[in-house]
Amino acid sequence: MTNKDYSIRQERLARFAKAMGHPARIAILQFLAKQQTCYFGDIHEELPIAKATVSQHLKELKEAGLIQGEVEAPKVKYCINRDNWQLAKELFGGFFEQCQCKNDDCC
Amino acid sequence: MTNKDYSIRQERLARFAKAMGHPARIAILQFLAKQQTCYFGDIHEELPIAKATVSQHLKELKEAGLIQGEVEAPKVKYCINRDNWQLAKELFGGFFEQCQCKNDDCC
DNA sequence: GCGTTTGTTCGTAACTTTGCGAACAGAATT
DNA sequence: AATTCTGTTCGCAAAGTTACGAACAAACGC
Numbered sequence: 001m002t003n004k005d006y007s008i009r010q011e012r013l014a015r016f017a018k019a020m021g022h023p024a025r026i027a028i029l030q031f032l033a034k035q036q037t038c039y040f041g042d043i044h045e046e047l048p049i050a051k052a053t054v055s056q057h058l059k060e061l062k063e064a065g066l067i068q069g070e071v072e073a074p075k076v077k078y079c080i081n082r083d084n085w086q087l088a089k090e091l092f093g094g095f096f097e098q099c100q101c102k103n104d105d106c107c
Numbered sequence: 108m109t110n111k112d113y114s115i116r117q118e119r120l121a122r123f124a125k126a127m128g129h130p131a132r133i134a135i136l137q138f139l140a141k142q143q144t145c146y147f148g149d150i151h152e153e154l155p156i157a158k159a160t161v162s163q164h165l166k167e168l169k170e171a172g173l174i175q176g177e178v179e180a181p182k183v184k185y186c187i188n189r190d191n192w193q194l195a196k197e198l199f200g201g202f203f204e205q206c207q208c209k210n211d212d213c214c
Numbered sequence: 215g216c217g218t219t220t221g222t223t224c225g226t227a228a229c230t231t232t233g234c235g236a237a238c239a240g241a242a243t244t
Numbered sequence: 245a246a247t248t249c250t251g252t253t254c255g256c257a258a259a260g261t262t263a264c265g266a267a268c269a270a271a272c273g274c
Contacts, residue, residue: 005155006130010137014130021125022262023113026202030117033206040221048112053263055222060261074220074271080206089203095133096196099140099187129232147251160233162252167231181241181250 013095016088019064024049025057032067032080040076120202123195126171131156132164136187139174145186146179 006014020026024047031046032038044054058078061067065084070077113121127133131154138153139145151161165185168174172191177184 006134010130010133014128014133017124017126017133018128019124021121021128023117023121024262026117026121026124027113030202030205035207041219044221049262050264051221052223052265056262059222071221071270076221082206085203085206092199092203095137096192096199098137099189099192100142131232148249151251156232157234158251159235159253163232166252178240178251183251 009091012087013091015064016066016084016091019061019066022057024053025061028054028057028061029066029080032078033085038077038079039072040078043078116198119194120198122171123173123191123198126168126173129164131161132168135161135164135168136173139185139187140192145184147183147185150185 020029027047028043031043040051040054040058043058044051047054049057058067058069062069062078065081066088067078068081070079127136134154135150138150147158147161147165150165151158154161165174165176169176169185172188173195174185175188177186
């Protein structure tokens, strides 16, 4: 075991993955991606959880950079953060490409 | 808020994402994907954490279905579970495709 | 101004995750 | 048989996650 650390890309990918690691958050992202209305209330209606919990999940997605919020009083509008969505897409895409598994040469 | 639940696909995607939600596990998957040796000891050497912790991360990846293990006494050989890797690739691919974000029509 | 609507924050409870060292277990080596 | 090598499991501590209702805050409608 060396003193080696993780790369920035690995950290970033893990951060995105972690944010996506709950079905409610996947559902939120899909809802926003499909560009139906992006108000909190509409998101809440889609989900089987209390609004406090929805708010918490939205906060996590925002902190991970996958979405962004904007007040449109008295409502709050959320949407996909397109720059980071693109970045995540590339990171995941690159990640899944790198498997060299041919046939049964391992396991 | 209805009584609606999450779809199987959402659950599955979230499960994969959760397993990928830690830099050590990303590092493990990348190491295995690059098909360098797949023995526990080699994986452990790549990471800055104790072997008990490595074992724990491997267990999680195995339970999520992303890798599989095989005893080759006295060593243990791990490798990517290709079927599920393919499935994950498709789920993530499909997921990131579905963003309809054009220009500034939202946010 | 007063209540309503909208969403966040607080406080709390139960559970999970991450990490480690120590103990353990099985197989190989001496 | 005793030792070494390899990796898992146990027990524990610290921190984070998930969920909820209640309290709060800001703006709008009356």
